[in-house]
Amino acid sequence: MSAEIALDPAAMAAGTGTGPMRGIKALRSIGYAGLGMVLLYGLWWLGGFVIRSNPSMAAFADFAPGPALDRLGQMVASGEALAMTLPSLERVLQGMAIAILLGVPTGILIGRVPVLREITNIPFQFLRMISPLSWMPVAVMAYSTWDGAIIFLIAIAAIWPILFSTAAGLRRVDPDWFKVARNLGARPWHMLFTIILPAISQDILTGVRLALGVAWIVLVPAEYLGVTSGLGYSINDARDTLEYDRLAATVIIIGIIGFTLDFACQQAIARLSWHRED
């Protein structure tokens, strides 16, 4: 199986060179990743074994890999997995969109105007340290729909990494790039779209990647609020109906999608980056 993955053209394109050395390196890293997954599975199995051999915990036996993976297969086949995932993805994407639309321009302003940075530094650091979930009551009062409240919680969690990463990226930009552009007659929108945004694209994407991680983590508890769809709701629902195999399967789905989103971000960063490694 590992040999098949090593020959995957996408995996080959991600590297810089070709040849047997690279192939061996790729095989080795896949081997290590596989080993890590086997260890994780082993721990899970062990947990299931302990639960099963303890009569007082028998009710939780379905947490074990066997029943959970069976249930996961059924959920994927029946479309239940997709049905619970899509609303969650939609909420995360909406929250992320708001965080990007507010975070990137604010980050650019803060990075470019030193006075604004000084004014906002302490208030923003203060706000950043407040757990997004502590806004829950406020969100519930402020929004007429549960969906609105959840999207707000995701946005408020995701905005900080984007904002700070954008501002920090801009402060690192070579000041000569601005001088040259001004000298060549750049107007403010040229400066923004031709110089600033490409110069800090990698910082913005790194911020987005961090933010997506935070948003995905906040999503599940946020979906405990009122709504009757999504992964967080499904977790709660499985707990209430004592279907622990469904609960474990949902946890796996959350993990797989979170990992995939992060991987996609990482690939986008590598592909769009103009930075040279050496």
Added chain:
Amino acid sequence: MSGAHLAVENVSHTYRRGQQKALANINLEVRPEEALALVGRSGCGKSTLLHIMSGLLRPTEGRIYIDGLKVTDPSPNWVVMFQKPSLYPWMTVAQNVALGLKFSRRSGEIATRVPDLLSLVELSDYADRNVQDLSGGQQQRVALARSLAPRPEILFLDEPFSALDAFTRSSLQRDVRRIAKELGITLVLVTHDLPEAVIMAERAVVLSANPGEVSEIVEIDLANRDDLRTPEYAAARARLTRAYERAAGIHLTEEAAPAAAAGARAAEPVERAGRAAAK
């Protein structure tokens, strides 16, 4: 396109956090199509003066006029080339060169002008290359082509060759001078390298430091700038060196040099002996 006339009137400058004036009461004229060098020790304010002339920096006092019009802002009509090429790494060579045309709504000229400029700087085969793949000298050539794209009347050079190796530097010095003469561009060059000033400029303004003031203006009248073994070149270089020494209050001349070198040599064995004793 023809070179512009530039006048510096009573320019003084103090940096915001500076204790002392960086420049004091500079008056200067650059003739159309002339090549003028600003020389002096580090800290004499020559780069500051260049930034003020180009409109990138506003002087605390005084005015700059280019062809009779007061300079308040930078403009693609007078372009600065910096010590670093400062190319945009997310653009190809051709995109970098085209930037000034794009900014000044002359995108229609890009298709014809960019290949011309690349051939002028001998980089025709590199149009689609990433600028990060180029050597330092090639990058500086791209920066030159980018500066020339908006057809400037004045080209300001802020020590743009100082980071290059001797061979690349000398070929770029000749090329920039040749191109400026061909296109009739006024050239203002900041350098601390006296041979560079002699090779490239017809006049050198020697600045003294603390505060930066015009100490002397040296005429460099060379019929042939390609042959550096002529007596005229040696004489011009010697004249400029003496003016530089007077402005800086130091001696670089041949009489002083061997004595200093001998002193350094004499000091060395003593220090070694000291180290040996310490071991």
